[in-house]
Amino acid sequence: MYFPPVEEQILHLKSGVQEIIPEEELRAKLEQAVKTGKPLTVKLGCDPSRPDLHLGHAVVLRKLRQFQDFGHEIVLIVGDFTGMIGDASGRSKMRPALSLEETRRNGETYFQQASKILLPERIKIVYNSQWLGKLSFEDVVRLAGKTTVARMLERDDFAGRYARGDAIGIHEFLYPLAQAQDSVEIKADIELGGTDQKFNLLMGRSVQKSVGQVPQVCITLPILEGLDGAEKMSKSLDNYIGITESSETMYGKILSIPDTLIYRYFELASDEMVNELPALKKLSSEAPRDAKHRLAFSITRLYHGAKQAREASEYFERTVIRKEIPENIPSFRPELEDPVGLLNLLTVSGLTPSNGAARRLVEQGAVSIDGQKVTDSRLTLDISASAPFLIKVGKRRFVRIVR
Amino acid sequence: MYFPPVEEQILHLKSGVQEIIPEEELRAKLEQAVKTGKPLTVKLGCDPSRPDLHLGHAVVLRKLRQFQDFGHEIVLIVGDFTGMIGDASGRSKMRPALSLEETRRNGETYFQQASKILLPERIKIVYNSQWLGKLSFEDVVRLAGKTTVARMLERDDFAGRYARGDAIGIHEFLYPLAQAQDSVEIKADIELGGTDQKFNLLMGRSVQKSVGQVPQVCITLPILEGLDGAEKMSKSLDNYIGITESSETMYGKILSIPDTLIYRYFELASDEMVNELPALKKLSSEAPRDAKHRLAFSITRLYHGAKQAREASEYFERTVIRKEIPENIPSFRPELEDPVGLLNLLTVSGLTPSNGAARRLVEQGAVSIDGQKVTDSRLTLDISASAPFLIKVGKRRFVRIVR
Numbered sequence: 018m019y020f021p022p023v024e025e026q027i028l029h030l031k032s033g034v035q036e037i038i039p040e041e042e043l044r045a046k047l048e049q050a051v052k053t054g055k056p057l058t059v060k061l062g063c064d065p066s067r068p069d070l071h072l073g074h075a076v077v078l079r080k081l082r083q084f085q086d087f088g089h090e091i092v093l094i095v096g097d098f099t100g101m102i103g104d105a106s107g108r109s110k111m112r113p114a115l116s117l118e119e120t121r122r123n124g125e126t127y128f129q130q131a132s133k134i135l136l137p138e139r140i141k142i143v144y145n146s147q148w149l150g151k152l153s154f155e156d157v158v159r160l161a162g163k164t165t166v167a168r169m170l171e172r173d174d175f176a177g178r179y180a181r182g183d184a185i186g187i188h189e190f191l192y193p194l195a196q197a198q199d200s201v202e203i204k205a206d207i208e209l210g211g212t213d214q215k216f217n218l219l220m221g222r223s224v225q226k227s228v229g230q231v232p233q234v235c236i237t238l239p240i241l242e243g244l245d246g247a248e249k250m251s252k253s254l255d256n257y258i259g260i261t262e263s264s265e266t267m268y269g270k271i272l273s274i275p276d277t278l279i280y281r282y283f284e285l286a287s288d289e290m291v292n293e294l295p296a297l298k299k300l301s302s303e304a305p306r307d308a309k310h311r312l313a314f315s316i317t318r319l320y321h322g323a324k325q326a327r328e329a330s331e332y333f334e335r336t337v338i339r340k341e342i343p344e345n346i347p348s349f350r351p352e353l354e355d356p357v358g359l360l361n362l363l364t365v366s367g368l369t370p371s372n373g374a375a376r377r378l379v380e381q382g383a384v385s386i387d388g389q390k391v392t393d394s395r396l397t398l399d400i401s402a403s404a405p406f407l408i409k410v411g412k413r414r415f416v417r418i419v420r
Numbered sequence: 421m422y423f424p425p426v427e428e429q430i431l432h433l434k435s436g437v438q439e440i441i442p443e444e445e446l447r448a449k450l451e452q453a454v455k456t457g458k459p460l461t462v463k464l465g466c467d468p469s470r471p472d473l474h475l476g477h478a479v480v481l482r483k484l485r486q487f488q489d490f491g492h493e494i495v496l497i498v499g500d501f502t503g504m505i506g507d508a509s510g511r512s513k514m515r516p517a518l519s520l521e522e523t524r525r526n527g528e529t530y531f532q533q534a535s536k537i538l539l540p541e542r543i544k545i546v547y548n549s550q551w552l553g554k555l556s557f558e559d560v561v562r563l564a565g566k567t568t569v570a571r572m573l574e575r576d577d578f579a580g581r582y583a584r585g586d587a588i589g590i591h592e593f594l595y596p597l598a599q600a601q602d603s604v605e606i607k608a609d610i611e612l613g614g615t616d617q618k619f620n621l622l623m624g625r626s627v628q629k630s631v632g633q634v635p636q637v638c639i640t641l642p643i644l645e646g647l648d649g650a651e652k653m654s655k656s657l658d659n660y661i662g663i664t665e666s667s668e669t670m671y672g673k674i675l676s677i678p679d680t681l682i683y684r685y686f687e688l689a690s691d692e693m694v695n696e697l698p699a700l701k702k703l704s705s706e707a708p709r710d711a712k713h714r715l716a717f718s719i720t721r722l723y724h725g726a727k728q729a730r731e732a733s734e735y736f737e738r739t740v741i742r743k744e745i746p747e748n749i750p751s752f753r754p755e756l757e758d759p760v761g762l763l764n765l766l767t768v769s770g771l772t773p774s775n776g777a778a779r780r781l782v783e784q785g786a787v788s789i790d791g792q793k794v795t796d797s798r799l800t801l802d803i804s805a806s807a808p809f810l811i812k813v814g815k816r817r818f819v820r821i822v823r
Binding site for chain 1 (some may be wrong): 558559566585587741
């Protein structure tokens with residue numbers, strides 16, 4: 018196996034990451050790989066309860082892709098073991114237990130979506146129930162003996178919850194250890210994760226050491242903010258751009274981000290070359306509108322190719338720029354079965370307070386869809402076929418309906 | 421099955437206990453037993469790493485015996501599961517892992533010793549590895565989900581160690597849950613333990629509730645102080661009276677307790693009747709020397725019968741009282757292979773600083789055994805055959821050698 022020179026690998030691998038713990042061990046492992054011709058094993062843990070990937074996930078996946086490009090091996094670990102347990106405390110209904118079939122299906126979905134970024138023929142996908150499901154109580158006791166309560170309570174979220182007096186189930190202390198065991202099982206050389214995973218990544222390092230393995234290098238990546246510019250991108254906050262969303266939706270959502278995020282998205286979510294970044298930083302602050310279109314084009318091309326990115330760009334020029342519709346229009350994805358009644362859609366999307374009010378506005382001619390006035394209050398729409406489209410109510414209220 | 425009236429049972433069962441949690445449930449369970457003729461299941465957990473029972477253990481065992489006398493069923497749970505794991509953190513060599521054979525052998529020893537107090541034909545003895553060994557990681561996660569970190573850190577010893585910054589291994593949080601699972605498995609109606617076990621007993625109650633069982637009543641008993649009158653009786657502190665020790669050793673050790681302990685031993689370690697206690701309290705404070713002999717006789721009779729208790733009493737009258745040897749002579753059990761050289765024995769028992777000093781003292785005629793002067797420094801002794809005996813060095817230094 019041929020690997021690029023270590024310094025070249027390091028230069029690219031370092032770009033955009035938050036921390037490499039410790040960097041000298043990464044260098045040593047890369048040197049070893051070059052010397053022996055044996056690729057490194059790079060681990061990523063995936064949550065099978067949320068198989069829909071968005072640009073936030075893509076930050077880590079794109080770093081994994083770099084490792085692939087340099088000849089290393091990627092192992093995606095689907096955390097089906099914990100997924101199948103659900104909420105062990107029984108206190109919350111937020112985490113229903115998944116069946117074996119569901120976790121496999123979600124794992125498959127994850128793999129297919131991740132294949133938009135990774136080289137699919139060079140991904141190894143494994144389910145951790147395979148080994149965690151075989152651990153006995155005795156094994157668990159030994160694993161649990163490898164760390165302490167004080168150490169565990171150092172983890173940011175545990176520390177906060179403990180300080181606030183919020184309940185932390187004892188089983189929650191077992192999950193980081195389970196993830197650490199995953200590193201032992203696949204003999205991970207490197208593990209990647211968001212900065213919020215740092216503690217778990219280090220736990221893997223520590224448990225590997227305690228069983229006599231060469232410990233993994235931990236690489237953390239920044240957490241991408243969502244469309245609101247405030248919270249972390251997440252499906253449950255509905256501030257996300259899914260990597261399987263249509264080119265128009267993706268393009269339109271990127272146009273809706275606050276100006277302060279433009280450069281960050283260039284850095285973490287686009288495939289612009291490292292040497293282009295200074296110029297893009299300048300553009301983002303001096304001409305945010307142009308920068309945003311460049312960003313939208315760049316990211317859309319990444320997931321849909323140049324042709325569709327161009328078409329999306331033209332669509333927005335047509336509907337948004339020429340007709341002077343404001344750029345920062347909220348997107349709304351109605352959870353309704355097709356076909357959807359127009360009045361109902363107006364109400365659930367928040368444009369009108371009630372179906373009665375919606376009917377009056379439609380009948381007064383105050384409602385248009387993609388610039389076409391609609392006056393039939395019995396109109397039904399097929400969202401899966403016709404979204405994205407723009408609904409306007411009165412002079413100033415807009416919502417982009419997406420699917 | 422016939423049971424004595426509930427009020428009579430309660431009267432005796434309450435005597436000498438620290439807490440009954442909650443008492444009204446104990447009453448209800450006893451009433452249920454009388455009504456249905458079905459005996460209660462009374463649980464005691466035993467530590468198989470310390471199979472040598474002493475009067476401290478006997479406090480709880482004697483309460484169990486009362487339950488047997490009232491017709492209830494005793495289940496001794498040998499905690500071989502945790503015993504076989506040893507120290508999971510690997511930090512300490514204090515808790516070597518026991519093999520299956522060792523735990524079985526220790527369990528057997530425990531049973532035989534406990535049979536000096538309990539009715540052996542009505543003891544059920546079970547090993548918790550039987551069910552705990554079958555738990556999967558998933559089962560452990562579910563069990564661990566039944567309690568919280570904050571709750572666990574309320575346990576006295578955890579609270580103290582956490583406050584002092586001493587390490588608490590995560591696996592230590594699993595042991596109280598394992599004991600709680602024991603209660604679930606045998607469907608315990610009542611669990612007994614020392615006051616230091618209160619937390620674990622309550623954990624059993626709580627886990628039983630969470631799986632829909634009628635929760636056990638927890639009965640705690642005071643912790644008996646050892647011969648020093650300060651620390652809890654324990655083999656490792658060498659301040660104990662083993663229930664299998666010879667009648668002379670037992671009698672002699674009881675004579676060596678401080679006066680402040682006399683009444684407490686009457687209350688917790690003898691079988692004096694409840695209605696005798698007030699008189700014994702008076703005797704203990706007014707004539708401690710007489711009280712101590714009565715106590716020594718009473719406890720020795722309990723484990724060795726009246727005849728041997730009388731012989732022990734005569735032995736002490738002969739060697740101690742008539743020859744005006746002080747009563748509070750320290751006992752020493754040398755860990756030496758027979759035969760033991762006299763000089764060596766003098767040094768290891770702390771009577772002389774070195775074998776050289778011992779030789780000089782023997783040759784000077786300053787050493788006697790049971791009142792007989794010894795002058796041959798090459799003398800060897802067979803302790804297993806001849807102990808207990810009294811060594812005197814000079815005018816004031818005494819040690820009682822016991823086996």
